[in-house]
Amino acid sequence: MGKFIYLDHAATTQTSEEVVNAMLPFFSEKYGNPSAFYGFAGEAEKAVSYARKQAAALIHANPEEIYFTGGGSESDNWALKAAAEAYADKGKHIITSKIEHHAILHTCEYLQKKGYEITYLDVDSDGKISLEELEAAIREDTILISVMMANNEVGTIEEVAKIGKTAREHGVLFHTDAVQAYGHIPVDVEEMNIDMLSASGHKFHGPKGVGILYIKKGVKIRSLIHGGAQERNRRAGTLNVPGIVGFGKASETAGKTMEENIKKETVLRDHLIKRVLEEIPYSRLNGHKTDRLPGNANFCFRFIEGESMLILLEQLGICASSGSACTSGALDPSHVLLALGLPHEIAHGSLRLTLSAETTKEDLDFVVDELKKIIERLRHMSPLYEDFLKKENKE
Numbered sequence: 001m002g003k004f005i006y007l008d009h010a011a012t013t014q015t016s017e018e019v020v021n022a023m024l025p026f027f028s029e030k031y032g033n034p035s036a037f038y039g040f041a042g043e044a045e046k047a048v049s050y051a052r053k054q055a056a057a058l059i060h061a062n063p064e065e066i067y068f069t070g071g072g073s074e075s076d077n078w079a080l081k082a083a084a085e086a087y088a089d090k091g092k093h094i095i096t097s098k099i100e101h102h103a104i105l106h107t108c109e110y111l112q113k114k115g116y117e118i119t120y121l122d123v124d125s126d127g128k129i130s131l132e133e134l135e136a137a138i139r140e141d142t143i144l145i146s147v148m149m150a151n152n153e154v155g156t157i158e159e160v161a162k163i164g165k166t167a168r169e170h171g172v173l174f175h176t177d178a179v180q181a182y183g184h185i186p187v188d189v190e191e192m193n194i195d196m197l198s199a200s201g202h203k204f205h206g207p208k209g210v211g212i213l214y215i216k217k218g219v220k221i222r223s224l225i226h227g228g229a230q231e232r233n234r235r236a237g238t239l240n241v242p243g244i245v246g247f248g249k250a251s252e253t254a255g256k257t258m259e260e261n262i263k264k265e266t267v268l269r270d271h272l273i274k275r276v277l278e279e280i281p282y283s284r285l286n287g288h289k290t291d292r293l294p295g296n297a298n299f300c301f302r303f304i305e306g307e308s309m310l311i312l313l314e315q316l317g318i319c320a321s322s323g324s325a326c327t328s329g330a331l332d333p334s335h336v337l338l339a340l341g342l343p344h345e346i347a348h349g350s351l352r353l354t355l356s357a358e359t360t361k362e363d364l365d366f367v368v369d370e371l372k373k374i375i376e377r378l379r380h381m382s383p384l385y386e387d388f389l390k391k392e393n394k395e
């Protein structure tokens, strides 16, 4: 077998073995419906309630503030649509940022059609929103602020605690899409003044198709999924017991290993960034230099098409991404890179490499060595690069 180097952990992660093992009995012998009355179902019910505690503990929430959902996209949709509806009598203005995940941006577009008004905050060249601009955007009729905790493409970590404080001071609800942050960096919903928070299992070595929405006690919110009385009447549907158990287990493990993993990944990431910037000409790092996810590196290479780079990397067994998984295949450059102020032709040449604590330095060195060759090859085929070299030589 050839090499296999997985550097797309922002798209999804491998469900860890201990998580899979924790889930297995709930497919087979412990298959009861947690809502049922008899003792046999009690085991499933207990397992769900334990998972709720494990998830709550990771973000300093109360277990009764954790609602299990079908993943990050559902949690984002629920937070925005249902809060918008519940607070419509107070106003119809929502503030978000230009670099949100499409689960937020497309939900905002939907709400716009339903008569809500959305303000999309700009970000600076590092991908951070400005607190002054946020404050200036808040109006009498603002009901919700939704700003992500960490960006899935460029890895920038927003100043969520300050955003939360501003929201609270103005009596506005604050939701954060923490899908890339939960399980990776410390989150404290109390300290950060967070009213609602989305997370997803498969982004931190848990299973796919399960997530949470943290809803602070006292927040009014309607149901998004109507039916049975599950999740305290707020999210209908028979609980995904194995998925929930897996989410809980992955949360517990993340809590135990976080500090060590952050250290490991940061060293690897910074080694990767240093080598790329020093050894590959006309390259730049996208996103904040230090306030960034420990596992994220995102680069632009001038005169290069991101897609061509991905194809050549894939031939070597390297999984990487350009823009986000949802937009690859589309010809438009990433909305995030454009929001950072990069011109179209540069935003096209982006490469995202996202690591895990299992990534090795040897793998990264191999990737950089190969990337150097790939970029040289592609540039030699690029008329833009030739023109550029001619101009350089004239000067």
Ligand SMILES: *Cc1c(COP(=O)(O)O)cnc(C)c1O
Binding pocket: 010, 070, 071, 072, 073, 074, 076, 101, 103, 148, 150, 151, 152, 177, 178, 179, 180, 200, 201, 202, 203, 209, 211
């Ligand atoms: C992956 C992701 C989502 C969507 O989560 P799913 O569980 O895949 O639906 C939402 N927001 C961010 C920031 C993400 O990275």
